[in-house]
Amino acid sequence: MNNAEIQIQFPQPGQWDEFTLMPIYQDADGYTRTERYTADEIPAEQAPAMQAVVAALVGLAEPWQAVQVWARLGKDVLTLAEDGAYTMIDAVSLTVEAVHAETKGRRIFTVSDYPAFVITDSASVAFFRYFTQS
Secondary structure, eight states: OOOOOEEEOOOSOTTOOOOOEEEEETTTOOEEEEOEEEGGGSSSHHHHHHHHHHHHHOOHTTTTEEEEEEEEEEEEEEEETSSSEEEEEEEEEEEEEEEEEOOOEEEOTTTTTGGGGEEHHHHHHHHHHHHHHH
């Protein structure tokens, strides 16, 4: 079981290159660890996976803009075979708090609202593991 999550905060909604990323996870001794990274501190090899997260966020219906994201690692169904069998794969699921550009109201969006918030590419799964495993 994985109780880890990554929180991403965007101080200026819609400005995707400015953010704070905070992984929260248990270390090998069972202690909860929290770290903080700015956009400039993300290793270059991890940048493409962060871009996949941003691409999913851009899909939010206007005029909603993400201000905070919670990313969690879980399982998703990859294929359903003719015989009814399916394959489960690791996937990163996003929960997004967004602000309305005009009314300043807030709303939570989940994978039920936007199936694109389930990110199954291996780089995104590796990104999650990179930041949440000590």
